[in-house]
Amino acid sequence: xxxxxxxxxxxxxxxxxxxxxxxxxxxxxxxxxxxxxxxxxxxxxxxxxxxxxxxxxxxxxxxxxxxxxxxxxxxxxxxxxxxxxxxxxxxxxxxxxxxxxxxxxxxxxxxxxxxxxxxxxxxxxxxxxxxxxxxxxxxxxxxxxxxxxxxxxxxxxxxxxxxxxxxxxxxxxxxxxxxxxxxxxxxxxxxxxxxxxxxxxxxxxxxxxxxxxxxxxxxxxxxxxxxxxxxxxxxxxxxxxxxxxxxxxxxxxxxxxxxxxxxxxxxxxxxxxxxxxxxxxxxxxxxxxxxxxxxxxxxxxxxxxxxxxxxxxxxxxxxxxxxxxxxxxxxxxxxxxxxxxxxxxxxxxxxxxxxxxxxxxxxxxxxxxxxxxxxxxxxxxxxxxxxxxxxxxxxxxxxxxxxxxxxxxxxxxxxxxxxxxxxxxxxxxxxxxxxxxxxxx
Numbered sequence: 001x002x003x004x005x006x007x008x009x010x011x012x013x014x015x016x017x018x019x020x021x022x023x024x025x026x027x028x029x030x031x032x033x034x035x036x037x038x039x040x041x042x043x044x045x046x047x048x049x050x051x052x053x054x055x056x057x058x059x060x061x062x063x064x065x066x067x068x069x070x071x072x073x074x075x076x077x078x079x080x081x082x083x084x085x086x087x088x089x090x091x092x093x094x095x096x097x098x099x100x101x102x103x104x105x106x107x108x109x110x111x112x113x114x115x116x117x118x119x120x121x122x123x124x125x126x127x128x129x130x131x132x133x134x135x136x137x138x139x140x141x142x143x144x145x146x147x148x149x150x151x152x153x154x155x156x157x158x159x160x161x162x163x164x165x166x167x168x169x170x171x172x173x174x175x176x177x178x179x180x181x182x183x184x185x186x187x188x189x190x191x192x193x194x195x196x197x198x199x200x201x202x203x204x205x206x207x208x209x210x211x212x213x214x215x216x217x218x219x220x221x222x223x224x225x226x227x228x229x230x231x232x233x234x235x236x237x238x239x240x241x242x243x244x245x246x247x248x249x250x251x252x253x254x255x256x257x258x259x260x261x262x263x264x265x266x267x268x269x270x271x272x273x274x275x276x277x278x279x280x281x282x283x284x285x286x287x288x289x290x291x292x293x294x295x296x297x298x299x300x301x302x303x304x305x306x307x308x309x310x311x312x313x314x315x316x317x318x319x320x321x322x323x324x325x326x327x328x329x330x331x332x333x334x335x336x337x338x339x340x341x342x343x344x345x346x347x348x349x350x351x352x353x354x355x356x357x358x359x360x361x362x363x364x365x366x367x368x369x370x371x372x373x374x375x376x377x378x379x380x381x382x383x384x385x386x387x388x389x390x391x392x393x394x395x396x397x398x399x400x401x402x403x404x405x406x407x408x409x410x411x412x413x414x415x416x417x418x419x420x421x422x423x424x425x426x427x428x429x430x431x432x433x434x435x436x437x438x439x440x441x
Contacts, residue, residue, distance in 0.1 A: 044261025077132035078265035126165035
Protein backbone atom coordinates (compact mmCIF):
# COMPACT_ATOMS: atom_id res chain seq x y z
CA UNK A 1 0.00 0.00 0.00
CA UNK A 2 2.78 2.46 0.91
CA UNK A 3 4.44 1.65 -2.43
CA UNK A 4 1.26 2.72 -4.19
CA UNK A 5 1.00 5.94 -2.11
CA UNK A 6 4.63 6.83 -2.72
CA UNK A 7 4.25 6.24 -6.45
CA UNK A 8 1.18 8.47 -6.46
CA UNK A 9 2.38 11.37 -4.29
CA UNK A 10 6.10 10.92 -3.71
CA UNK A 11 7.95 9.87 -0.58
CA UNK A 12 6.78 12.78 1.58
CA UNK A 13 3.11 11.99 1.40
CA UNK A 14 0.78 14.34 3.30
CA UNK A 15 -1.54 12.60 5.74
CA UNK A 16 -4.59 14.19 4.13
CA UNK A 17 -3.52 12.95 0.71
CA UNK A 18 -3.00 9.42 2.10
CA UNK A 19 -6.47 9.45 3.60
CA UNK A 20 -7.91 10.64 0.29
CA UNK A 21 -6.26 7.79 -1.62
CA UNK A 22 -7.28 5.21 0.97
CA UNK A 23 -10.86 6.43 0.82
CA UNK A 24 -10.82 6.15 -2.97
CA UNK A 25 -9.40 2.62 -2.86
CA UNK A 26 -12.00 1.53 -0.32
CA UNK A 27 -14.75 2.95 -2.49
CA UNK A 28 -13.50 1.10 -5.56
CA UNK A 29 -13.30 -2.16 -3.62
CA UNK A 30 -16.86 -1.61 -2.42
CA UNK A 31 -17.98 -0.98 -6.02
CA UNK A 32 -16.55 -4.34 -7.14
CA UNK A 33 -18.26 -6.08 -4.20
CA UNK A 34 -21.55 -4.38 -5.05
CA UNK A 35 -21.24 -5.30 -8.73
CA UNK A 36 -20.77 -8.97 -7.87
CA UNK A 37 -23.80 -8.89 -5.60
CA UNK A 38 -25.90 -7.08 -8.22
CA UNK A 39 -25.07 -9.68 -10.88
CA UNK A 40 -23.51 -12.88 -9.60
CA UNK A 41 -22.64 -13.85 -13.18
CA UNK A 42 -19.88 -11.23 -13.12
CA UNK A 43 -17.96 -13.57 -10.82
CA UNK A 44 -17.34 -15.74 -13.90
CA UNK A 45 -14.61 -13.24 -14.84
CA UNK A 46 -13.52 -13.74 -18.45
CA UNK A 47 -16.48 -16.09 -18.87
CA UNK A 48 -18.97 -13.32 -18.06
CA UNK A 49 -21.21 -12.37 -20.98
CA UNK A 50 -21.06 -8.65 -21.78
CA UNK A 51 -24.62 -7.31 -21.47
CA UNK A 52 -26.07 -5.43 -24.42
CA UNK A 53 -26.94 -1.93 -23.28
CA UNK A 54 -29.86 -0.24 -24.99
CA UNK A 55 -27.94 2.93 -25.77
CA UNK A 56 -24.48 4.09 -24.77
CA UNK A 57 -23.98 7.83 -24.60
CA UNK A 58 -21.10 9.14 -26.72
CA UNK A 59 -19.19 12.35 -26.19
CA UNK A 60 -19.66 14.39 -29.40
CA UNK A 61 -16.55 14.63 -31.54
CA UNK A 62 -14.97 18.08 -31.97
CA UNK A 63 -16.66 20.17 -34.70
CA UNK A 64 -15.98 18.90 -38.21
CA UNK A 65 -14.43 15.60 -37.14
CA UNK A 66 -15.98 12.45 -38.64
CA UNK A 67 -15.08 8.78 -38.07
CA UNK A 68 -13.19 7.25 -41.01
CA UNK A 69 -11.41 4.20 -39.61
CA UNK A 70 -12.45 1.56 -37.05
CA UNK A 71 -9.89 -0.90 -35.67
CA UNK A 72 -11.69 -3.54 -33.61
CA UNK A 73 -10.27 -6.37 -31.49
CA UNK A 74 -13.03 -8.50 -30.02
CA UNK A 75 -13.45 -11.48 -27.72
CA UNK A 76 -15.60 -14.42 -28.80
CA UNK A 77 -19.26 -14.28 -27.87
CA UNK A 78 -20.64 -16.78 -25.29
CA UNK A 79 -19.77 -20.35 -26.22
CA UNK A 80 -19.67 -23.89 -24.88
CA UNK A 81 -16.34 -24.84 -23.35
CA UNK A 82 -13.76 -25.91 -25.90
CA UNK A 83 -12.79 -28.92 -23.77
CA UNK A 84 -15.54 -31.32 -22.70
CA UNK A 85 -13.42 -32.21 -19.64
CA UNK A 86 -14.89 -29.12 -17.97
CA UNK A 87 -18.18 -31.03 -17.81
CA UNK A 88 -16.92 -34.62 -17.69
CA UNK A 89 -14.51 -34.31 -14.75
CA UNK A 90 -17.01 -33.14 -12.08
CA UNK A 91 -19.76 -35.39 -13.48
CA UNK A 92 -17.45 -38.40 -13.08
CA UNK A 93 -16.66 -37.49 -9.46
CA UNK A 94 -20.34 -37.17 -8.56
CA UNK A 95 -21.33 -40.35 -10.43
CA UNK A 96 -18.75 -42.41 -8.54
CA UNK A 97 -19.71 -40.89 -5.18
CA UNK A 98 -23.40 -41.51 -5.88
CA UNK A 99 -22.77 -45.16 -6.75
CA UNK A 100 -21.14 -45.56 -3.32
CA UNK A 101 -23.89 -43.70 -1.47
CA UNK A 102 -21.59 -40.86 -0.49
CA UNK A 103 -23.77 -37.93 -1.64
CA UNK A 104 -26.07 -35.86 0.52
CA UNK A 105 -29.51 -34.89 -0.75
CA UNK A 106 -28.04 -31.65 -2.08
CA UNK A 107 -25.17 -33.61 -3.62
CA UNK A 108 -27.57 -35.82 -5.55
CA UNK A 109 -29.42 -32.75 -6.83
CA UNK A 110 -26.14 -31.15 -7.91
CA UNK A 111 -25.31 -34.36 -9.76
CA UNK A 112 -28.63 -34.05 -11.61
CA UNK A 113 -27.83 -30.47 -12.62
CA UNK A 114 -24.34 -31.39 -13.76
CA UNK A 115 -25.77 -34.13 -15.96
CA UNK A 116 -28.12 -31.59 -17.55
CA UNK A 117 -25.20 -29.26 -18.30
CA UNK A 118 -23.18 -32.09 -19.79
CA UNK A 119 -26.07 -33.20 -22.01
CA UNK A 120 -26.69 -29.64 -23.20
CA UNK A 121 -23.02 -29.23 -24.18
CA UNK A 122 -22.63 -32.69 -25.76
CA UNK A 123 -20.65 -32.48 -29.03
CA UNK A 124 -20.79 -28.65 -29.00
CA UNK A 125 -17.16 -27.94 -28.07
CA UNK A 126 -16.39 -24.30 -28.82
CA UNK A 127 -19.75 -23.70 -30.47
CA UNK A 128 -21.55 -20.41 -29.88
CA UNK A 129 -24.63 -20.69 -27.73
CA UNK A 130 -27.86 -19.07 -28.89
CA UNK A 131 -27.03 -16.18 -26.57
CA UNK A 132 -23.62 -15.89 -28.23
CA UNK A 133 -25.16 -15.65 -31.71
CA UNK A 134 -27.60 -12.98 -30.59
CA UNK A 135 -24.92 -11.02 -28.76
CA UNK A 136 -22.52 -10.97 -31.71
CA UNK A 137 -25.17 -9.62 -34.04
CA UNK A 138 -26.47 -7.11 -31.50
CA UNK A 139 -22.99 -5.67 -30.86
CA UNK A 140 -22.39 -5.11 -34.57
CA UNK A 141 -25.82 -3.54 -34.96
CA UNK A 142 -25.13 -1.26 -32.01
CA UNK A 143 -21.82 -0.09 -33.49
CA UNK A 144 -23.43 0.68 -36.84
CA UNK A 145 -26.12 2.71 -35.11
CA UNK A 146 -23.53 4.65 -33.09
CA UNK A 147 -21.24 5.37 -36.04
CA UNK A 148 -23.47 5.61 -39.14
CA UNK A 149 -20.95 7.79 -41.01
CA UNK A 150 -18.36 5.00 -40.84
CA UNK A 151 -20.60 2.45 -42.59
CA UNK A 152 -21.20 3.42 -46.19
CA UNK A 153 -21.59 1.38 -49.41
CA UNK A 154 -18.19 2.42 -50.82
CA UNK A 155 -16.31 1.65 -47.60
CA UNK A 156 -13.93 -1.26 -46.99
CA UNK A 157 -14.83 -3.82 -44.32
CA UNK A 158 -12.93 -6.95 -43.36
CA UNK A 159 -13.33 -9.63 -40.71
CA UNK A 160 -10.42 -11.67 -39.39
CA UNK A 161 -10.38 -14.47 -36.84
CA UNK A 162 -7.88 -16.72 -35.15
CA UNK A 163 -8.33 -20.36 -36.13
CA UNK A 164 -10.67 -21.22 -33.28
CA UNK A 165 -14.26 -22.30 -33.67
CA UNK A 166 -15.77 -19.84 -31.21
CA UNK A 167 -13.90 -16.87 -32.71
CA UNK A 168 -14.69 -17.83 -36.32
CA UNK A 169 -18.39 -18.19 -35.54
CA UNK A 170 -18.42 -14.85 -33.69
CA UNK A 171 -16.86 -13.15 -36.71
CA UNK A 172 -19.31 -14.76 -39.11
CA UNK A 173 -22.36 -13.71 -37.11
CA UNK A 174 -21.08 -10.14 -36.83
CA UNK A 175 -20.37 -9.87 -40.54
CA UNK A 176 -23.77 -11.35 -41.40
CA UNK A 177 -25.29 -8.54 -39.36
CA UNK A 178 -23.11 -6.05 -41.23
CA UNK A 179 -24.46 -7.27 -44.56
CA UNK A 180 -28.03 -7.10 -43.26
CA UNK A 181 -27.92 -3.30 -42.94
CA UNK A 182 -30.44 -1.11 -44.72
CA UNK A 183 -27.90 -0.39 -47.47
CA UNK A 184 -25.77 -3.24 -48.84
CA UNK A 185 -22.18 -3.43 -47.58
CA UNK A 186 -19.61 -5.79 -49.04
CA UNK A 187 -16.92 -7.35 -46.88
CA UNK A 188 -14.32 -10.10 -46.84
CA UNK A 189 -13.41 -12.57 -44.10
CA UNK A 190 -10.49 -14.85 -43.36
CA UNK A 191 -9.23 -17.14 -40.63
CA UNK A 192 -5.59 -18.10 -40.93
CA UNK A 193 -2.63 -19.05 -38.76
CA UNK A 194 -0.57 -16.66 -40.86
CA UNK A 195 -2.19 -13.73 -39.07
CA UNK A 196 -1.42 -14.93 -35.56
CA UNK A 197 1.44 -12.47 -35.24
CA UNK A 198 -1.03 -9.63 -34.83
CA UNK A 199 -3.99 -11.59 -33.44
CA UNK A 200 -2.51 -14.23 -31.11
CA UNK A 201 1.26 -13.67 -30.88
CA UNK A 202 3.60 -16.01 -29.03
CA UNK A 203 6.69 -15.19 -26.99
CA UNK A 204 8.49 -18.11 -25.37
CA UNK A 205 10.54 -15.97 -22.97
CA UNK A 206 7.50 -14.17 -21.57
CA UNK A 207 5.48 -17.38 -21.37
CA UNK A 208 8.24 -19.27 -19.53
CA UNK A 209 8.57 -16.47 -16.97
CA UNK A 210 4.82 -16.05 -16.53
CA UNK A 211 4.43 -18.27 -13.47
CA UNK A 212 7.82 -18.67 -11.84
CA UNK A 213 8.34 -20.38 -8.48
CA UNK A 214 8.04 -17.16 -6.46
CA UNK A 215 4.86 -16.08 -8.24
CA UNK A 216 3.28 -19.51 -7.82
CA UNK A 217 4.19 -19.62 -4.14
CA UNK A 218 2.58 -16.23 -3.55
CA UNK A 219 -0.50 -17.21 -5.51
CA UNK A 220 -0.87 -20.49 -3.64
CA UNK A 221 -0.62 -18.61 -0.35
CA UNK A 222 -3.25 -16.15 -1.60
CA UNK A 223 -5.52 -19.09 -2.47
CA UNK A 224 -4.97 -20.73 0.90
CA UNK A 225 -6.03 -17.51 2.61
CA UNK A 226 -9.16 -17.48 0.45
CA UNK A 227 -9.94 -21.19 0.80
CA UNK A 228 -13.63 -21.90 0.23
CA UNK A 229 -13.93 -25.68 -0.11
CA UNK A 230 -14.58 -26.97 3.42
CA UNK A 231 -18.22 -26.04 3.97
CA UNK A 232 -19.14 -26.94 0.38
CA UNK A 233 -17.73 -30.47 0.66
CA UNK A 234 -19.70 -31.05 3.87
CA UNK A 235 -22.90 -29.96 2.13
CA UNK A 236 -22.36 -32.27 -0.88
CA UNK A 237 -20.82 -35.42 0.63
CA UNK A 238 -21.99 -37.34 3.68
CA UNK A 239 -18.64 -38.98 4.37
CA UNK A 240 -15.72 -36.58 4.85
CA UNK A 241 -13.27 -39.47 5.11
CA UNK A 242 -14.26 -40.32 1.53
CA UNK A 243 -13.61 -36.70 0.53
CA UNK A 244 -10.15 -36.78 2.12
CA UNK A 245 -9.28 -40.07 0.38
CA UNK A 246 -10.77 -39.57 -3.08
CA UNK A 247 -11.38 -35.88 -3.82
CA UNK A 248 -9.33 -32.70 -4.18
CA UNK A 249 -11.77 -30.28 -2.47
CA UNK A 250 -10.18 -27.09 -3.79
CA UNK A 251 -10.12 -28.38 -7.38
CA UNK A 252 -13.69 -29.69 -7.30
CA UNK A 253 -14.92 -26.44 -5.77
CA UNK A 254 -13.16 -24.53 -8.55
CA UNK A 255 -14.66 -26.78 -11.25
CA UNK A 256 -18.17 -26.31 -9.88
CA UNK A 257 -17.66 -22.56 -9.69
CA UNK A 258 -16.47 -22.40 -13.32
CA UNK A 259 -19.54 -24.37 -14.43
CA UNK A 260 -21.79 -22.08 -12.36
CA UNK A 261 -20.54 -19.12 -14.38
CA UNK A 262 -21.08 -20.88 -17.71
CA UNK A 263 -24.81 -21.52 -17.26
CA UNK A 264 -25.61 -17.86 -18.04
CA UNK A 265 -24.79 -18.54 -21.71
CA UNK A 266 -27.14 -21.47 -22.22
CA UNK A 267 -30.83 -22.18 -22.56
CA UNK A 268 -30.70 -23.63 -19.04
CA UNK A 269 -30.21 -20.16 -17.53
CA UNK A 270 -33.13 -19.31 -15.30
CA UNK A 271 -34.04 -22.94 -14.64
CA UNK A 272 -30.69 -24.41 -13.53
CA UNK A 273 -28.07 -22.81 -11.32
CA UNK A 274 -25.02 -23.83 -9.33
CA UNK A 275 -24.42 -20.51 -7.62
CA UNK A 276 -26.88 -21.48 -4.89
CA UNK A 277 -24.46 -24.07 -3.49
CA UNK A 278 -22.01 -21.26 -2.63
CA UNK A 279 -22.62 -18.49 -0.13
CA UNK A 280 -21.90 -14.84 -1.00
CA UNK A 281 -18.49 -14.85 0.67
CA UNK A 282 -17.41 -18.00 -1.17
CA UNK A 283 -18.47 -16.55 -4.51
CA UNK A 284 -16.47 -13.40 -3.84
CA UNK A 285 -13.36 -15.33 -2.80
CA UNK A 286 -13.58 -17.67 -5.79
CA UNK A 287 -13.70 -14.64 -8.07
CA UNK A 288 -10.72 -13.06 -6.28
CA UNK A 289 -8.64 -16.17 -6.98
CA UNK A 290 -9.65 -16.27 -10.64
CA UNK A 291 -9.05 -12.54 -10.99
CA UNK A 292 -5.59 -12.80 -9.43
CA UNK A 293 -4.70 -15.69 -11.75
CA UNK A 294 -5.70 -13.65 -14.80
CA UNK A 295 -3.69 -10.70 -13.50
CA UNK A 296 -0.60 -12.88 -13.06
CA UNK A 297 -0.88 -14.26 -16.59
CA UNK A 298 -1.97 -11.18 -18.53
CA UNK A 299 -1.56 -8.08 -16.35
CA UNK A 300 1.44 -6.04 -15.24
CA UNK A 301 2.04 -8.23 -12.19
CA UNK A 302 5.26 -7.09 -10.51
CA UNK A 303 5.86 -10.51 -8.99
CA UNK A 304 6.78 -12.04 -12.37
CA UNK A 305 8.41 -8.89 -13.75
CA UNK A 306 5.34 -6.93 -14.89
CA UNK A 307 6.01 -7.56 -18.58
CA UNK A 308 3.27 -10.02 -19.58
CA UNK A 309 1.17 -7.40 -21.45
CA UNK A 310 4.13 -6.90 -23.83
CA UNK A 311 3.19 -10.23 -25.39
CA UNK A 312 0.77 -8.08 -27.42
CA UNK A 313 3.38 -5.59 -28.63
CA UNK A 314 3.09 -6.78 -32.25
CA UNK A 315 -0.68 -6.32 -32.01
CA UNK A 316 -0.26 -2.74 -30.83
CA UNK A 317 2.34 -2.02 -33.51
CA UNK A 318 -0.08 -3.34 -36.12
CA UNK A 319 -2.82 -1.07 -34.80
CA UNK A 320 -0.49 1.90 -35.17
CA UNK A 321 0.61 0.86 -38.66
CA UNK A 322 -2.97 0.45 -39.86
CA UNK A 323 -3.97 3.75 -38.27
CA UNK A 324 -1.32 5.51 -40.36
CA UNK A 325 -2.22 3.56 -43.50
CA UNK A 326 -5.92 4.36 -43.20
CA UNK A 327 -5.27 8.09 -43.56
CA UNK A 328 -4.54 7.55 -47.27
CA UNK A 329 -8.07 6.29 -47.93
CA UNK A 330 -10.76 8.64 -49.20
CA UNK A 331 -13.60 6.44 -47.93
CA UNK A 332 -14.19 4.80 -44.51
CA UNK A 333 -12.52 1.53 -43.61
CA UNK A 334 -13.04 -0.97 -40.77
CA UNK A 335 -11.09 -4.00 -39.56
CA UNK A 336 -12.96 -6.40 -37.28
CA UNK A 337 -10.70 -8.91 -35.58
CA UNK A 338 -11.83 -11.70 -33.28
CA UNK A 339 -9.37 -13.37 -30.98
CA UNK A 340 -9.09 -15.00 -27.56
CA UNK A 341 -10.38 -13.06 -24.57
CA UNK A 342 -6.91 -13.37 -23.00
CA UNK A 343 -5.41 -11.44 -25.93
CA UNK A 344 -7.89 -8.60 -25.46
CA UNK A 345 -7.22 -8.61 -21.71
CA UNK A 346 -3.45 -8.27 -22.05
CA UNK A 347 -3.79 -5.72 -24.88
CA UNK A 348 -5.95 -3.54 -22.63
CA UNK A 349 -3.24 -3.79 -19.97
CA UNK A 350 -0.51 -2.90 -22.46
CA UNK A 351 -2.50 0.12 -23.65
CA UNK A 352 -3.17 1.08 -20.00
CA UNK A 353 -6.86 1.66 -20.68
CA UNK A 354 -8.65 2.99 -17.60
CA UNK A 355 -7.29 1.00 -14.62
CA UNK A 356 -5.95 -1.91 -16.67
CA UNK A 357 -2.29 -0.88 -16.47
CA UNK A 358 -2.13 -1.37 -12.69
CA UNK A 359 1.31 -2.50 -11.48
CA UNK A 360 1.40 -4.26 -8.11
CA UNK A 361 2.67 -7.36 -6.34
CA UNK A 362 -0.28 -7.39 -3.94
CA UNK A 363 -3.19 -9.52 -5.17
CA UNK A 364 -5.51 -7.96 -2.59
CA UNK A 365 -4.80 -4.56 -4.18
CA UNK A 366 -6.47 -5.60 -7.44
CA UNK A 367 -9.96 -5.14 -6.12
CA UNK A 368 -8.94 -2.02 -4.20
CA UNK A 369 -7.73 -0.44 -7.44
CA UNK A 370 -10.62 -1.53 -9.64
CA UNK A 371 -8.73 -4.20 -11.64
CA UNK A 372 -11.57 -6.63 -12.37
CA UNK A 373 -11.33 -9.14 -15.24
CA UNK A 374 -15.07 -9.09 -15.99
CA UNK A 375 -14.80 -5.34 -16.70
CA UNK A 376 -11.86 -5.72 -19.07
CA UNK A 377 -12.41 -8.75 -21.32
CA UNK A 378 -15.79 -10.44 -20.85
CA UNK A 379 -17.18 -12.63 -23.63
CA UNK A 380 -18.30 -10.25 -26.36
CA UNK A 381 -15.95 -7.58 -25.03
CA UNK A 382 -13.71 -5.54 -27.31
CA UNK A 383 -11.15 -2.80 -27.74
CA UNK A 384 -12.15 -0.45 -30.55
CA UNK A 385 -9.96 2.41 -31.73
CA UNK A 386 -11.91 4.91 -33.83
CA UNK A 387 -10.09 7.51 -35.96
CA UNK A 388 -11.65 10.91 -36.74
CA UNK A 389 -10.74 13.62 -39.22
CA UNK A 390 -12.30 16.58 -41.03
CA UNK A 391 -10.96 15.53 -44.44
CA UNK A 392 -8.21 13.57 -46.17
CA UNK A 393 -5.81 16.50 -45.74
CA UNK A 394 -6.55 16.97 -42.02
CA UNK A 395 -3.18 17.16 -40.20
CA UNK A 396 -4.75 16.57 -36.78
CA UNK A 397 -6.40 13.16 -36.73
CA UNK A 398 -8.11 12.29 -33.43
CA UNK A 399 -8.76 8.87 -31.93
CA UNK A 400 -11.14 7.54 -29.32
CA UNK A 401 -10.87 4.11 -27.73
CA UNK A 402 -13.88 2.11 -26.60
CA UNK A 403 -13.40 -0.61 -24.01
CA UNK A 404 -16.43 -2.88 -24.10
CA UNK A 405 -18.44 -0.13 -25.72
CA UNK A 406 -17.54 2.62 -23.26
CA UNK A 407 -15.16 5.52 -23.83
CA UNK A 408 -11.84 4.59 -22.26
CA UNK A 409 -9.23 6.75 -20.57
CA UNK A 410 -5.73 6.62 -22.09
CA UNK A 411 -2.48 7.40 -20.18
CA UNK A 412 -1.89 10.39 -22.45
CA UNK A 413 -2.43 14.12 -22.07
CA UNK A 414 -5.23 15.57 -24.20
CA UNK A 415 -7.23 18.78 -24.50
CA UNK A 416 -10.33 17.05 -25.89
CA UNK A 417 -10.93 13.90 -23.81
CA UNK A 418 -12.11 11.23 -24.50
CA UNK A 419 -10.56 12.11 -27.88
CA UNK A 420 -6.79 12.07 -28.23
CA UNK A 421 -4.45 13.46 -30.89
CA UNK A 422 -3.22 10.57 -33.02
CA UNK A 423 0.39 11.75 -33.11
CA UNK A 424 0.44 11.86 -29.29
CA UNK A 425 -1.09 8.37 -29.02
CA UNK A 426 1.27 6.92 -31.60
CA UNK A 427 4.36 8.50 -30.03
CA UNK A 428 3.45 7.39 -26.53
CA UNK A 429 2.94 3.75 -27.46
CA UNK A 430 5.92 3.53 -29.81
CA UNK A 431 8.19 4.95 -27.11
CA UNK A 432 6.77 2.51 -24.57
CA UNK A 433 7.42 -0.44 -26.87
CA UNK A 434 10.91 0.85 -27.69
CA UNK A 435 11.85 1.12 -24.01
CA UNK A 436 10.80 -2.48 -23.40
CA UNK A 437 12.50 -3.91 -26.49
CA UNK A 438 15.65 -1.87 -25.87
CA UNK A 439 15.89 -3.17 -22.30
CA UNK A 440 15.16 -6.74 -23.33
CA UNK A 441 17.25 -7.08 -26.47
